[in-house]
Amino acid sequence: xxxxxxxxxxxxxxxxxxxxxxxxxxxxxxxxxxxxxxxxxxxxxxxxxxxxxxxxxxxxxxxxxxxxxxxxxxxxxxxxxxxxxxxxxxxxxxxxxxxxxxxxxxxxxxxxxxxxxxxxxxxxxxxxxxxxxxxxxxxxxxxxxxxxxxxxxxxxxxxxxxxxxxxxxxxxxxxxxxxxxxxxxxxxxxxxxxxxxxxxxxxxxxxxxxxxxxxxxxxxxxxxxxxxxxxxxxxxxxxxxxxxxxxxxxxxxxxxxxxxxxxxxxxxxxxxxxxxxxxxxxxxxxxxxxxxxxxxxxxxxxxxxxxxxxxxxxxxxxxxxxxxxxxxxxx
Amino acid sequence: xxxxxxxxxxxxxxxxxxxxxxxxxxxxxxxxxxxxxxxxxxxxxxxxxxxxxxxxxxxxxxxxxxxxxxxxxxxxxxxxxxxxxxxxxxxxxxxxxxxxxxxxxxxxxxxxxxxxxxxxxxxxxxxxxxxxxxxxxxxxxxxxxxxxxxxxxxxxxxxxxxxxxxxxxxxxxxxxxxxxxxxxxxxxxxxxxxxxxxxxxxxxxxxxxxxxxxxxxxxxxxxxxxxxxxxxxxxxxxxxxxxxxxxxxxxxxxxxxxxxxxxxxxxxxxxxxxxxxxxxxxxxxxxxxxxxxxxxxxxxxxxxxxxxxxxxxxxxxxxxxxxxxxxxxxxxxxxxxxxxxxxxxxxxxxxxxxxxxxxxxxxxxxxxxxxxxxxxxxxxxxxxxxxxxxxxxxxxxxxxxxxxxxxxxxxxxxxxxxxxxxxxxxxxxxxxxxxxxxxxxxxxxxxxxxxxxxxxxxxxxxxxxxxxxxxxxxxxxxxxxxxxxxxxxxxxxxxxxxx
Numbered sequence: 059x060x061x062x063x064x065x066x067x068x069x070x071x072x073x074x075x076x077x078x079x080x081x082x083x084x085x086x087x088x089x090x091x092x093x094x095x096x097x098x099x100x101x102x103x104x105x106x107x108x109x110x111x112x113x114x115x116x117x118x119x120x121x122x123x124x125x126x127x128x129x130x131x132x133x134x135x136x137x138x139x140x141x142x143x144x145x146x147x148x149x150x151x152x153x154x155x156x157x158x159x160x161x162x163x164x165x166x167x168x169x170x171x172x173x174x175x176x177x178x179x180x181x182x183x184x185x186x187x188x189x190x191x192x193x194x195x196x197x198x199x200x201x202x203x204x205x206x207x208x209x210x211x212x213x214x215x216x217x218x219x220x221x222x223x224x225x226x227x228x229x230x231x232x233x234x235x236x237x238x239x240x241x242x243x244x245x246x247x248x249x250x251x252x253x254x255x256x257x258x259x260x261x262x263x264x265x266x267x268x269x270x271x272x273x274x275x276x277x278x279x280x281x282x283x284x285x286x287x288x289x290x291x292x293x294x295x296x297x298x299x300x301x302x303x304x305x306x307x308x309x310x311x312x313x314x315x316x317x318x319x320x321x322x323x324x325x326x327x328x329x330x331x332x333x334x335x336x337x338x339x340x341x342x343x344x345x346x347x348x349x350x351x352x353x354x355x356x357x358x359x360x361x362x363x364x365x366x367x368x369x370x371x372x373x374x375x376x377x378x379x380x381x382x383x384x385x386x387x388x389x
Numbered sequence: 390x391x392x393x394x395x396x397x398x399x400x401x402x403x404x405x406x407x408x409x410x411x412x413x414x415x416x417x418x419x420x421x422x423x424x425x426x427x428x429x430x431x432x433x434x435x436x437x438x439x440x441x442x443x444x445x446x447x448x449x450x451x452x453x454x455x456x457x458x459x460x461x462x463x464x465x466x467x468x469x470x471x472x473x474x475x476x477x478x479x480x481x482x483x484x485x486x487x488x489x490x491x492x493x494x495x496x497x498x499x500x501x502x503x504x505x506x507x508x509x510x511x512x513x514x515x516x517x518x519x520x521x522x523x524x525x526x527x528x529x530x531x532x533x534x535x536x537x538x539x540x541x542x543x544x545x546x547x548x549x550x551x552x553x554x555x556x557x558x559x560x561x562x563x564x565x566x567x568x569x570x571x572x573x574x575x576x577x578x579x580x581x582x583x584x585x586x587x588x589x590x591x592x593x594x595x596x597x598x599x600x601x602x603x604x605x606x607x608x609x610x611x612x613x614x615x616x617x618x619x620x621x622x623x624x625x626x627x628x629x630x631x632x633x634x635x636x637x638x639x640x641x642x643x644x645x646x647x648x649x650x651x652x653x654x655x656x657x658x659x660x661x662x663x664x665x666x667x668x669x670x671x672x673x674x675x676x677x678x679x680x681x682x683x684x685x686x687x688x689x690x691x692x693x694x695x696x697x698x699x700x701x702x703x704x705x706x707x708x709x710x711x712x713x714x715x716x717x718x719x720x721x722x723x724x725x726x727x728x729x730x731x732x733x734x735x736x737x738x739x740x741x742x743x744x745x746x747x748x749x750x751x752x753x754x755x756x757x758x759x760x761x762x763x764x765x766x767x768x769x770x771x772x773x774x775x776x777x778x779x780x781x782x783x784x785x786x787x788x789x790x791x792x793x794x795x796x797x798x799x800x801x802x803x804x805x806x807x808x809x810x811x812x813x814x815x816x817x818x819x820x821x822x823x824x825x826x827x828x829x830x831x832x833x834x835x836x837x838x839x840x841x842x843x844x845x846x847x848x849x850x851x852x853x854x855x856x857x858x859x860x861x862x863x864x865x866x867x868x869x870x871x872x873x874x875x876x877x878x879x880x881x882x883x884x885x886x887x888x
Contacts, residue, residue, distance in 0.1 A: 257760075259753040266746060269735040276694055276732050277747045277800065278718030336737055 122295025130335025141315030143300030148211030173293015268335025675854030723801030791822025
């Protein structure tokens with residue numbers, strides 16, 4: 059291949075990957091513009107805050123899922139692991155009187171444990187990720203009901219807990235700017251996740267494993283170990299999501315959670331991360347999550363029936379995956 | 390009425406960058422066993438794939454039973470009565486013997502939708518009887534031994550009314566007793582007028598069963614001789630006889646050089662049987678043998694890519710336990726696999742990442758990647774090896790074969806591996822780049838690295854090796870110094886099954 063053509067190809071390819079992100083971002087902007095034009099109730103401070111707040115929990119799940127999906131795997135248990143973590147947090151804070159800090163750390167650890175078990179099943183027992191995490195989903199769903207006695211656990215004894223998500227710490231800096239903490243936590247976590255993915259060895263290995271697992275193994279990397287680490291990270295994010303969710307509802311609801319994983323995966327895919335692994339980005343997952351919330355919110359404001367909202371979101375996911383496939387074919 | 394079944398003349402076939410066949414001539418008569426021999430890459434399977442319709446010839450004529458024909462696809466070949474029994478048998482393990490024999494031609498009842506199982510079994514049983522094969526038509530193929538599975542394949546081929554049967558390495562997985570049984574069946578087929586092409590490298594077998602032998606080399610049919618007239622040495626000479634460019638044999642490494650790698654009594658199933666090797670600092674050892682000899686399996690076992698059943702490995706005198714590639718890399722061993730795109734590179738990632746992958750742990754501090762340092766070192770390595778790439782960010786899949794191989798070499802050099810195992814280092818690389826790789830091997834050895842080169846190309850092995858170890862069917866059959874090594878000597882050891 060001539061040097062000149064190679065040079066242009068070299069420049070074109072990074073752009074293609076960026077193009078997908080650009081496409082996602084452009085779609086988001088387009089949606090916001092369209093909905094703002096369609097209804098004056100859309101682009102208001104309260105509504106935007108509402109959108110961001112409703113994105114937060116699923117957004118955090120999507121952040122965690124990004125890691126696993128980049129390795130070429132998948133985690134269907136993030137939704138129920140989140141619930142399990144929230145139930146455990148309830149147990150720690152309300153029943154065991156641990157105090158908020160230890161309770162929160164315990165909740166995150168509970169989520170991480172779920173990830174650890176999933177990772178073990180995938181890496182050591184060689185169970186396909188879909189099956190392993192499907193099983194994990196059912197186990198954690200059941201455990202949540204068992205441990206909580208199928209009843210919600212309330213955090214009334216620890217009023218500071220609700221402030222984690224719903225407090226407005228930013229008001230102390232900018233008076234009158236009532237933005238719930240959850241939104242800042244989400245974006246802060248997104249930055250942290252991005253750094254983890256792009257600047258640390260964990261993220262680097264995730265990309266390598268997703269790109270070509272066997273070649274990575276034959277390069278002397280302990281693939282099994284790192285897979286377990288990555289699934290544990292995903293679990294930890296599920297734990298954080300569980301705490302944010304419980305804080306928002308001021309209770310741990312053991313019946314919730316299932317279904318959230320699919321929305322998280324949809325957000326990741328819409329954002330341009332490929333299910334076959336080897337590439338993806340945190341920014342894409344954030345944009346994907348926002349697209350889904352904006353879509354749902356905008357449709358609701360336009361009084362589109364809730365049933366139709368799900369249909370439309372589903373179609374958007376289909377289009378996003380198709381766009382991904384087309385892009386790969388041309389790359 | 391001539392009993393000529395197949396006559397191929399002037400057959401040529403080329404693939405991008407490679408002339409696989411040039412002006413080949415081959416004919417098969419009724420009732421004969423015609424052996425087809427040649428080393429790896431000689432063109433045997435390409436020629437047969439043209440006969441069975443898998444490939445289309447670029448030039449030449451094919452006559453079947455005297456009539457000039459074209460064989461554009463496998464169905465045509467089947468219709469013409471040509472069938473091939475591959476080394477990897479084409480059977481469906483979950484189905485029965487009868488179902489496999491009649492596959493694609495299952496008898497129906499009432500409506501084409503419904504299968505007539507009884508008729509299917511009866512027809513299959515008929516064929517088995519006719520060939521006097523003692524097989525239970527109801528047995529599941531997965532439960533049969535390889536030898537019996539082969540018999541199912543033969544029955545299948547004959548039931549398609551094949552008159553020309555091509556057998557590719559039929560005895561590779563058989564015991565001596567089973568080979569005897571197979572030969573009895575082959576003789577029976579001969580008596581019925583079936584022509585058989587017998588592809589094998591096992592000299593004693595060829596002498597025992599074949600009537601004529603055709604030797605191929607470098608894409609040409611060198612000669613066809615009557616088996617009775619051709620002693621084994623003559624066959625081997627024809628297989629390898631080529632002008633080698635005069636070059637000085639690489640000087641061997643002194644006996645005083647320390648032994649950096651020692652493998653003792655390695656065992657892995659049937660593929661690696663009691664293999665022992667020694668490697669000295671600065672030495673290039675060529676590991677030669679035919680396909681299936683166990684060279685790659687030995688290399689992979691040394692590297693921890695596959696688990697060993699038993700055996701000891703010592704690096705610099707110290708015993709090491711190598712159970713996964715990580716252990717081998719830590720001991721300073723690097724492995725360049727045969728298929729660099731599948732196993733050696735992350736083709737969708739850039740040059741820099743590929744070069745640094747085994748070293749990432751070293752370039753990270755508490756998990757944090759030192760990108761500047763990585764870029765610097767990778768750049769140095771790329772320059773040292775003269776890797777041609779527009780930038781370090783170029784995705785590796787856009788590099789030429791030779792440069793891709795350099796990236797694989799570079800990644801082990803960056804990791805300070807002093808023992809390198811090259812498996813088919815110049816596969817898929819053009820002539821110019823090959824010479825560069827040879828030069829690289831020599832300079833690495835001069836720097837003190839210890840190198841094992843696995844190659845199926847005899848000229849290549851002879852050109853680079855200080856010492857050559859030859860394997861056959863999992864065992865080491867012999868060792869030759871550069872001075873003693875000739876293509877014939879290697880080939881003799883490579884076909885020696887009685888070591």
